[in-house]
Amino acid sequence: MNPDPLIPFPEVGEADNLPESGPTDNRIPTWGPWVVVAGTAAVLGGLLALTAFNLALLIFGTVIISIFGIYLWARLIEGRRQAFDRAVTLGVTSLFALAMIPLVSLLYTVVSKGLSRIDAEFFTSSMRNVIGEGGGILHAAIGTFIITGLATLASVPVGIMAAVYLHEYGKGKLKRALTFFVDVMTGIPSIVAGLFAFALFAIFFGPGIRMGVMGSVALCVLMIPIVVRSTEEMLRIVPDGLREASYALGVSKWRTVAKVVLPTAMAGIVTGVMLAVARIIGETAPLLITTGAFSSVNLNPFSGRMDNLPVFTYNQYKNPGVPPEPYIDRAWAAALVLIAIVMVLFLVARFISRRYGTELRR
Amino acid sequence: MTAAAADPVPAKNGPTVRTTGVAKRIDVADLNIYYGAFLAVKDVTMRIQPNKVTALIGSSGCGKSTFLRSLNRMHELIPGASVEGSVLLDGRDIYSPSMDPVSVRRQIGMVFQSPNPFPTMSVYDNTAAGLKLNSKRMKRDQMDAIVEKALRGAHLWDEVKDRLDKPGSGLSGGQQQRLCIARATAVEPDVLLMDEPCSALDPIATLAIEDLIEELKQKFTIVIVTHNMQQAARASDITGFFNIGQSGDPGILIELDETDKIFSNPAHKETEDYVSGRFG
Ligand SMILES: Nc1ncnc2c1ncn2[C@@H]1O[C@H](COP(=O)(O)OP(=O)(O)OP(=O)(O)O)[C@@H](O)[C@H]1O
Ligand SMILES: [Mg+2]
Numbered sequence: 001m002n003p004d005p006l007i008p009f010p011e012v013g014e015a016d017n018l019p020e021s022g023p024t025d026n027r028i029p030t031w032g033p034w035v036v037v038a039g040t041a042a043v044l045g046g047l048l049a050l051t052a053f054n055l056a057l058l059i060f061g062t063v064i065i066s067i068f069g070i071y072l073w074a075r076l077i078e079g080r081r082q083a084f085d086r087a088v089t090l091g092v093t094s095l096f097a098l099a100m101i102p103l104v105s106l107l108y109t110v111v112s113k114g115l116s117r118i119d120a121e122f123f124t125s126s127m128r129n130v131i132g133e134g135g136g137i138l139h140a141a142i143g144t145f146i147i148t149g150l151a152t153l154a155s156v157p158v159g160i161m162a163a164v165y166l167h168e169y170g171k172g173k174l175k176r177a178l179t180f181f182v183d184v185m186t187g188i189p190s191i192v193a194g195l196f197a198f199a200l201f202a203i204f205f206g207p208g209i210r211m212g213v214m215g216s217v218a219l220c221v222l223m224i225p226i227v228v229r230s231t232e233e234m235l236r237i238v239p240d241g242l243r244e245a246s247y248a249l250g251v252s253k254w255r256t257v258a259k260v261v262l263p264t265a266m267a268g269i270v271t272g273v274m275l276a277v278a279r280i281i282g283e284t285a286p287l288l289i290t291t292g293a294f295s296s297v298n299l300n301p302f303s304g305r306m307d308n309l310p311v312f313t314y315n316q317y318k319n320p321g322v323p324p325e326p327y328i329d330r331a332w333a334a335a336l337v338l339i340a341i342v343m344v345l346f347l348v349a350r351f352i353s354r355r356y357g358t359e360l361r362r
Numbered sequence: 363m364t365a366a367a368a369d370p371v372p373a374k375n376g377p378t379v380r381t382t383g384v385a386k387r388i389d390v391a392d393l394n395i396y397y398g399a400f401l402a403v404k405d406v407t408m409r410i411q412p413n414k415v416t417a418l419i420g421s422s423g424c425g426k427s428t429f430l431r432s433l434n435r436m437h438e439l440i441p442g443a444s445v446e447g448s449v450l451l452d453g454r455d456i457y458s459p460s461m462d463p464v465s466v467r468r469q470i471g472m473v474f475q476s477p478n479p480f481p482t483m484s485v486y487d488n489t490a491a492g493l494k495l496n497s498k499r500m501k502r503d504q505m506d507a508i509v510e511k512a513l514r515g516a517h518l519w520d521e522v523k524d525r526l527d528k529p530g531s532g533l534s535g536g537q538q539q540r541l542c543i544a545r546a547t548a549v550e551p552d553v554l555l556m557d558e559p560c561s562a563l564d565p566i567a568t569l570a571i572e573d574l575i576e577e578l579k580q581k582f583t584i585v586i587v588t589h590n591m592q593q594a595a596r597a598s599d600i601t602g603f604f605n606i607g608q609s610g611d612p613g614i615l616i617e618l619d620e621t622d623k624i625f626s627n628p629a630h631k632e633t634e635d636y637v638s639g640r641f642g
Contacts, residue, residue, distance in 0.1 A: 171441065239478070241474060241476065241478035242478055244436065244439070244474065245474065245480070246480075246495060247436060247467060248436060248546070249467070249468075249471065249492035249496075249545070250464055250466075250469075250492065250549065251464070255495055255496065255497075260482075260495065263482045
């Protein structure tokens with residue numbers, strides 16, 4: 001682009017006289033940086049192999065040396081600005097790759113250790129009368145769906161209405177105080193939520209009580225503030241112009257909220273709820289002390305212990321029988337199922353916000 | 363709901379929505395408009411006549427929008443905003459304590475500067491929004507008739523009749539603004555307030571809307587805020603000129619008169635300076 005039309009572009013011949021930052025034909029080819037990194041890694045790897053091989057040193061050394069390498073190369077043929085640019089690009093990319101290492105290795109570990117038990121039996125049988133090999137997560141999966149489902153059923157209406165109050169109705173000191181408490185609640189350690197539910201039910205049923213619904217209550221404590229926060233965020237991006245347009249048609253406030261504001265924000269709110277479910281479905285600590293572990297299917301959240309995926313995983317790993325392998329395998333497989341569920345929730349959330357949430361993001 | 367009870371045709375009685383708006387007169391007396399403690403518009407007294415187009419002109423920040431929004435009690439939606447004085451709609455004070463602001467807005471509609479169709483609604487539902495949002499029960503063909511009439515009135519029917527079920531936000535800016543006008547007229551208000559309705563439109567769409575305003579005044583009382591002198595001169599019968607001393611001072615109504623008089627022979631020097639372009 002030529003910003004000032006009065007200053008003409010340089011003539012073709014003049015280009016050679018431009019300073020080094022000007023356009024030149026000398027460019028490092030696109031495969032250049034890759035070759036630098038690969039070459040450095042090969043040479044350094046060879047050198048290290050001769051002495052004492054060390055993977056961490058290899059990675060670290062490769063990054064540092066290739067950043068210098070690409071800088072020097074670009075400096076020689078492209079100029080200083082481009083050289084700096086390339087060094088920063090390579091540095092940032094390496095840091096990104098570094099950040100991905102734990103994630104990828106975690107996924108790899110879970111998949112490789114969990115895959116062996118992903119079979120039909122694993123999904124269709126409980127741990128009833130199972131000692132040693134076999135058994136499955138049916139009871140725990142059902143428990144997780146009941147416990148999380150109840151928590152979601154209770155948290156979503158409460159959370160959305162609280163957010164509507166805070167954003168559409170609340171004002172002044174009360175609103176600020178409530179916002180503060182919601183913020184504090186978002187940071188509550190999950191074990192505290194579990195203790196709260198436990199103590200609450202102990203008042204009525206005596207100590208030592210374990211029920212699925214207690215787990216739901218604990219999860220509600222964790223989930224409500226998340227739903228409030230994300231819903232408030234969505235209400236905030238509904239343009240005021242829409243509210244005014246509705247009022248100007250002689251529509252009352254609650255109808256405006258119910259029929260204009262909430263539908264407009266709906267895709268975002270649903271996305272937020274999905275993410276909140278994904279966030280709590282793997283909570284372990286509060287469920288350990290509220291739902292207990294149980295080896296059979298229990299469909300009644302209001303009576304008796306109810307197993308669930310996180311607690312199942314924990315117990316299989318923590319208290320294996322003899323030999324321990326089948327237990328450990330089940331733990332990894334259950335962990336893999338949990339990760340898969342969370343992943344599906346994220347994908348659905350993304351899909352909803354992509355598919356239905358476009359109007360507000362223009 | 364005392365106001366609704368006094369409505370010419372009670373809105374409650376099922377399908378008998380008011381089918382004809384009655385253009386009404388507005389008398390404003392000693393109106394002071396505040397944002398918190400800040401007096402934005404001071405001491406406005408004026409009469410807005412039925413079946414006439416009243417244009418409000420004046421430099422930026424002199425309180426035209428503020429004044430306009432106080433005519434249908436939209437102003438008080440802003441936190442801390444308040445109003446002193448009286449605004450009489452055919453003799454009844456819209457600010458009297460027994461008056462329900464929702465019913466005031468049902469009688470005094472508004473079109474905003476930037477088009478704001480409801481993004482979740484189709485063209486059809488946008489046009490019928492005033493009825494649908496208020497859960498008016500009516501037969502489908504009756505609703506169809508109202509929608510078609512409003513869209514024809516806004517000169518939009520031919521452009522959208524094949525895509526009534528498509529989202530309203532998929533229209534062009536000018537079409538969206540006409541959709542908003544259709545939406546505002548579909549509920550048959552008595553008065554229509556328009557805040558710079560053409561500022562986002564090209565000259566052709568602007569002329570189309572001016573023609574539309576000319577037609578709408580048969581049925582409504584129209585108040586339009588505009589920065590466009592030609593538009594005020596072309597489209598209005600009466601023109602009011604607002605001005606402001608220094609920034610921080612309240613805006614005041616300098617004069618209100620026949621549009622011809624304001625543009626040819628205004629009573630005040632300030633008005634003359636402004637309309638002839640010798641002013642800020
Ligand atoms: N929401 C608000 N809160 C506080 N002050 C406001 C608010 N809106 C407007 N004002 C102030 O009120 C005064 C009048 O504003 P207003 O928007 O009515 O001007 P206007 O004549 O419509 O200007 P323009 O021609 O630019 O639209 C200005 O001083 C403005 O700063
Ligand atoms: Mg304005």
